Amino acid sequence: MSYIEKEIELIQFWKDNNIFEKSVEQRPKNNSYVFYDGPPFATGLPQHGNILSIVTKDVFPRYWTMKGHRCERRWGWDCHGLPIESVCEKTLNLKQKNEIYEMGVEEFNEFCRSKVLWYANEWKKTVDRMGKWIEFDNSYKTMDNTYMETVWYIFKKLYTEGFIYKGKKVLFYCPRCETPLSNSEISMDNSYKDITEQSITAKFELKEDPKTFLLAWTTTPWTLIGNVALAVNSKQAYVKIKVDSEYLILIKNKIDTIKEEYEIIKEFKGKELLNKEYEPLYQISTKSSKKGHLVIDGGDEVLSDEGTGIIHIALYGEFDYEMIDKYDLPLIQHIDEHGELADGPKDWIGLWFKDVDEKVLEDLHNRNLLYNSEDYIHSYPFCYRCDTPLIYNALDAWFINIQQIKPRLLKTNKNINWYPKEISKRYQKIIETAPDWCISRNRFWATAMPIWECENCKEVRVIGSVKELQENAIEEVPDGLDLHRHIVDKIHIKCPSCGKIMNRISEVFDCWLESGSMPYAAKHYPFENIEWFQHNFPSDFVSEYIAQVRAWFYYMHVISILLFDDIPFKNVVVNGNLLGEDGTKMSKSKGNYPDPNHIIEKYGADALRIYLMSSQLMRAQDLIFKEEKVKQIYRRFNLLLINVLKFYSLIDIDKVTINTAHSDNILDRWIVSLLNTLIREVTQLMNDYDTSEVCRLFFNFIEDFSTWYIKNSRNRFKSYKINEKSSAIKTLSYILKNISILLAPLTPFISEIIYQKLKKRGIVDLKSVHLEFWLEFDERLIDSEVLRQMGIVREVVKKSLELRDNAKIPVRQILNEVTLRGVNITDDYIDIIAEAINVKEVTIGNREDSELSVELDTKITPSLRMEGIARNLIRHLNNYRKQLNLSTKNRIDLYLKINDKDISEALQRHERKIKNMIQADNIIQNLETKQDIKKFKIENKVVEAYIEVKN
Numbered sequence: 033m034s035y036i037e038k039e040i041e042l043i044q045f046w047k048d049n050n051i052f053e054k055s056v057e058q059r060p061k062n063n064s065y066v067f068y069d070g071p072p073f074a075t076g077l078p079q080h081g082n083i084l085s086i087v088t089k090d091v092f093p094r095y096w097t098m099k100g101h102r103c104e105r106r107w108g109w110d111c112h113g114l115p116i117e118s119v120c121e122k123t124l125n126l127k128q129k130n131e132i133y134e135m136g137v138e139e140f141n142e143f144c145r146s147k148v149l150w151y152a153n154e155w156k157k158t159v160d161r162m163g164k165w166i167e168f169d170n171s172y173k174t175m176d177n178t179y180m181e182t183v184w185y186i187f188k189k190l191y192t193e194g195f196i197y198k199g200k201k202v203l204f205y206c207p208r209c210e211t212p213l214s215n216s217e218i219s220m221d222n223s224y225k226d227i228t229e230q231s232i233t234a235k236f237e238l239k240e241d242p243k244t245f246l247l248a249w250t251t252t253p254w255t256l257i258g259n260v261a262l263a264v265n266s267k268q269a270y271v272k273i274k275v276d277s278e279y280l281i282l283i284k285n286k287i288d289t290i291k292e293e294y295e296i297i298k299e300f301k302g303k304e305l306l307n308k309e310y311e312p313l314y315q316i317s318t319k320s321s322k323k324g325h326l327v328i329d330g331g332d333e334v335l336s337d338e339g340t341g342i343i344h345i346a347l348y349g350e351f352d353y354e355m356i357d358k359y360d361l362p363l364i365q366h367i368d369e370h371g372e373l374a375d376g377p378k379d380w381i382g383l384w385f386k387d388v389d390e391k392v393l394e395d396l397h398n399r400n401l402l403y404n405s406e407d408y409i410h411s412y413p414f415c416y417r418c419d420t421p422l423i424y425n426a427l428d429a430w431f432i433n434i435q436q437i438k439p440r441l442l443k444t445n446k447n448i449n450w451y452p453k454e455i456s457k458r459y460q461k462i463i464e465t466a467p468d469w470c471i472s473r474n475r476f477w478a479t480a481m482p483i484w485e486c487e488n489c490k491e492v493r494v495i496g497s498v499k500e501l502q503e504n505a506i507e508e509v510p511d512g513l514d515l516h517r518h519i520v521d522k523i524h525i526k527c528p529s530c531g532k533i534m535n536r537i538s539e540v541f542d543c544w545l546e547s548g549s550m551p552y553a554a555k556h557y558p559f560e561n562i563e564w565f566q567h568n569f570p571s572d573f574v575s576e577y578i579a580q581v582r583a584w585f586y587y588m589h590v591i592s593i594l595l596f597d598d599i600p601f602k603n604v605v606v607n608g609n610l611l612g613e614d615g616t617k618m619s620k621s622k623g624n625y626p627d628p629n630h631i632i633e634k635y636g637a638d639a640l641r642i643y644l645m646s647s648q649l650m651r652a653q654d655l656i657f658k659e660e661k662v663k664q665i666y667r668r669f670n671l672l673l674i675n676v677l678k679f680y681s682l683i684d685i686d687k688v689t690i691n692t693a694h695s696d697n698i699l700d701r702w703i704v705s706l707l708n709t710l711i712r713e714v715t716q717l718m719n720d721y722d723t724s725e726v727c728r729l730f731f732n733f734i735e736d737f738s739t740w741y742i743k744n745s746r747n748r749f750k751s752y753k754i755n756e757k758s759s760a761i762k763t764l765s766y767i768l769k770n771i772s773i774l775l776a777p778l779t780p781f782i783s784e785i786i787y788q789k790l791k792k793r794g795i796v797d798l799k800s801v802h803l804e805f806w807l808e809f810d811e812r813l814i815d816s817e818v819l820r821q822m823g824i825v826r827e828v829v830k831k832s833l834e835l836r837d838n839a840k841i842p843v844r845q846i847l848n849e850v851t852l853r854g855v856n857i858t859d860d861y862i863d864i865i866a867e868a869i870n871v872k873e874v875t876i877g878n879r880e881d882s883e884l885s886v887e888l889d890t891k892i893t894p895s896l897r898m899e900g901i902a903r904n905l906i907r908h909l910n911n912y913r914k915q916l917n918l919s920t921k922n923r924i925d926l927y928l929k930i931n932d933k934d935i936s937e938a939l940q941r942h943e944r945k946i947k948n949m950i951q952a953d954n955i956i957q958n959l960e961t962k963q964d965i966k967k968f969k970i971e972n973k974v975v976e977a978y979i980e981v982k983n
C-alpha cells in the first residue's frame with residue numbers, strides 16, 4: 033500500500049471508530065477551549081487559501097484537545113449577500129436589478145437558497161482529505177431561521193440603546209448591484225485597479241469678470257454636470273494670467289503647468305476668490321433653494337500634487353459631500369441608482385455614467401471650455417463581485433455609530449493576542465480611521481432588517497424576535513418564521529400611534545453584520561444556550577487570512593463591544609496570502625497555480641499541511657506557492673520518517689516495554705536528551721501559536737534522528753549482546769512513540785501511521801494517537817554534557833568526511849587512523865567517531881586548549897583494501913536480504929561464485945565478520961543447481977550470490 037493510500041485509509045479508520053467525537057467527549061465539559069471556525073462563503077470550490085485556513089484551524093484545536101481541553105468544533109456557512117446573489121444573477125442571466133423585481137423577489141431568493149450549498153460536498157471532501165476534524169454535517173448557516181433571529185435580537189438591542197441611526201452619507205456604490213458597499217469590503221479583495229482615464233482641466237467663467245476663467249481639474253468628467261462649487265485654499269497665493277485673449281486663474285505654485293506663453297496680471301491670496309460666482313458648465317433641471325456655483329474655502333485638501341489648486345465639487349466624493357454639508361450647497365444627484373444619467377443635457381439622459389465622460393470632453397472642447405486633457409493612470413475601485421466601476425453616492429442608509437465606541441475598541445484591542453504581534457498596530461490604525469458602519473443593503477438575499485414604518489405617520493417600530501412579531505403582526509405568523517425579505521415583507525403591523533398599517537422597510541442587512549454576530553447567532557443566543565454562552569465566551573482562538581483583520585475580526589469585535597463591552601476572542605492567528613507561481617493573486621483564468629487536489633494526490637495531505645504550517649504565511653506574510661517545495665518536504669519529512677519506520681519494522685523483537693527511557697548508551701542518551709528538549713520547545717511555541725518555528729524544530733530533529741542516531745546505531749540493532757540490542761530498541765520505540773504524539777496536531781496522518789505500528793508491537797495501547805494527552809518534558813532526561821560531547825563528535829565526523837571526499841575515498845573503504853586535536857571527549861564518543869568515519873584508530877593528539885583539528889591518514893594498505901572489499905560484500909548482501917524482505921531474525925545460508933583473487937582473499941580473511949553481519953550460518957562457494965541468482969559488482973568484478981533462507 034502506498035503512503036498516499038495509507039492516508040486515505042486512515043480517514044475511514046477515524047470515522048469508523050469515531051475518533052474525533054471521542055477526542056472531544058473524553059475531555060471535561062468545564063475545561064473548554066472555544067474556537068470559532070470563520071465560515072467560508074458557500075459559493076465556490078475550496079482553493080489553496082481555504083486549505084491554509086482549514087489546516088490552521090485544525091492544528092490548534094487538536095493541540096489544545098491533547099492538552100486536556102474540550103474543543104468543540106462546528107462548521108459554518110456564510111450564505112448571504114452579494115457573493116451568492118451575483119452567482120445566481122449570472123446563472124439566471126439577469127443583468128439589472130429591476131430584472132430581479134420582474135422575476136419576483138420570492139423566486140430569486142428561493143433560487144439563491146437552492147444554490148447556497150451547491151458545493152458543500154466538494155468542501156466536505158477537501159476537509160476530510162486534509163485531515164481536518166469538525167462537525168461538518170451539523171453546520172450552522174447564516175440563513176438558518178434561528179441564526180437570523182439572533183441577528184434581529186442584536187439589532188433591536190443596539191437600536192434601543194441608541195447605537196443605530198439612519199442618515200445620508202456618501203458611500204461607495206455599485207450602480208449595477210445597486211447597493212452601497214462598505215469600505216472594508218472594498219479594501220478586502222484588491223478591488224482597486226490601476227486604470228488609464230482622461231483627466232481634464234475645465235474652464236469656469238467668472239460671472240462678474242467675463243473672459244476670466246477658474247481652472248479646475250478632474251479625473252471624472254461625468255461629475256462636472258453636477259458641479260455645485262469650486263474650492264480654493266484661502267491662505268495660498270493664486271495668480272491671474274493672460275493667455276492670448278483670455279484670463280486664467282490657478283494656484284501660483286502650479287504655474288509651470290501652463291505650456292503656452294503667458295503674462296502674469298496679478299497675484300493674490302485665495303481668500304479674494306471666496307464667494308465669487310461663476311457660470312455653471314451645464315444647466316440642470318433639479319431645483320434647489322440652496323445657493324451654488326460659487327467659490328468656497330476647501331482648506332488643505334485643495335493642495336494635492338495634481339490639479340490647479342482649484343477643486344470642482346459635486347456630490348460624488350467624500351470630501352465633496354463634507355463641503356456640501358459645511359457650506360449648505362445644493363444636493364444634486366444627476367446619476368440615478370442604475371448608474372445612468374438622470375439630469376443634464378437632454379440628449380445624454382439614460383447614458384451609462386462612464387460613457388458620459390467622452391461626451392463631456394467633446395462638448396467642452398466644442399464650447400472652448402476645455403483647457404486641457406491628458407491620459408491619467410490612477411487606482412480606481414471596482415465592485416468585488418460584478419467588476420463594475422464604483423461611484424461615490426449620497427445615500428440614505430442605516431448605520432452603527434462606531435465613533436461612540438472607538439475608545440473602547442482601541443482599549444480592548446490591547447487584550448487581544450495577535451499572532452504575529454505586529455498586526456495589533458495595524459488593527460489599531462484600522463479602528464482609528466473606521467467610519468460609521470453602514471449596515472443596510474438595498475438587496476434581496478440576506479436577513480431582512482426588522483424595521484416597520486407607518487405609511488401614514490412615519491412612526492418606526494423595530495422587532496427583536498419572531499415572538500414579538502407574532503404579538504404585533506396583523507397576519508398570522510408561524511413559529512420559527514423564515515426571516516428573508518420575501519416572507520417577512522408580507523407581514524404588517526398596526527401603527528400604535530395612528531392605527532394605520534406599518535410596512536417593513538425594503539433594506540436587508542449587510543452580510544458582515546451576520547458574520548460578526550456568529551458567536552451568538554450560531555448558538556441562537558439568547559433564545560437558547562444562555563448558560564453555555566456564559567461559560568464559553570469569549571472564544572480562545574480564531575484564525576483567518578490577513579484581509580479579515582478589517583472584516584470578520586473587526587466586525588466581531590464591534591458587536592461584542594456593543595453587546596458585552598468585551599473582546600470576542602483572545603488569540604488570533606493571521607495568515608498571509610497564498611500567491612500563484614508568478615507572484616500574483618491565484619487566478620483560475622491565469623492558471624498560475626496547480627490544482628490543490630493534484631498536490632494532495634501526489635504528496636499527501638501531511639506534506640501540504642506541513643508546507644503551509646512551516647511557511648511565512650503563518651507570520652501573516654504572503655507566499656508564492658511552489659509545488660517543488662511541497663515535494664522537498666515530502667522527501668525531507670515524510671519519506672525520512674517512513675524509512676525509519678520501515679527499518680523499525682524489520683527489527684526482530686517479540687515484545688518491548690518502554691516504561692523507562694534510561695539507557696547507558698550515549699547515542700540513546702543523546703537522542704533522549706534531544707527529544708526532551710524538543711518537547712519543551714515545541715510546547716512553548718505551540719502555546720505561542722508559532723507553527724513555523726515548530727516545523728523548523730521538527731525538521732532538524734527528524735534529520736538528527738534518522739541520519740545520525742539510526743545510522744550510527746544500526747549495528748546495535750543486530751547485536752548478539754541482548755542488553756545492547758534491547759536498549760537500542762527500547763530507545764527507538766520510545767522516540768517513535770513520543771514523536772508520534774508530538775506530531776499529531778501538525779501531521780495527523782503520519783503520526784497515526786507511526787502510532788499504529790507501535791500498537792501492533794504492544795508499545796502503545798489507545799485506539800488512536802489522537803486520543804493521547806500532550807507530552808510533558810522530563811528535565812532529568814536532558815543531559816547537557818552528552819549534548820555537548822555529541823556536538824563535538826558530529827563536528828569531527830563532518831570534517832573527516834570532507835577530508836575523505838577531497839581524497840576521493842568512499843566511506844566504506846576503512847582507513848587506519850584519524851588524529852584529533854583540541855577535543856575533550858570520553859572513550860564512548862571515540863568509538864562513535866571510529867565507526868562513523870570508518871577508521872581503525874582514533875588518536876587524540878596532545879595540543880591542549882587549541883582549536884579543533886582533524887588529520888586523516890588516507891593511505892590504503894593491502895590489508896585495508898581487503899577489509900574494504902569485505903565491507904562492500906556485506907553491504908551488497910544485506911541489500912539482497914532487504915530485497916527478500918528478511919528480518920534480522922531470519923538465518924541464511926549463502927551460496928557464492930567469485931572469479932577474482934582479491935575478492936576471494938577478502939572473503940577468506942573476513943569470513944567470520946561477514947557471516948555475522950549478514951546473519952549467515954554457512955558460506956558455500958558453489959552455485960550449481962541454484963536459480964534466481966543475484967549478481968553485483970565489487971571493484972568492477974562480478975560476484976554471483978544466492979541466499980537460502982533457513983527459517
Ligand SMILES: [Zn+2]
Nearest residue numbers: 206209415418
Ligand atoms: Zn456590483
Ligand SMILES: [Zn+2]
Nearest residue numbers: 486489527530
Ligand atoms: Zn402611524
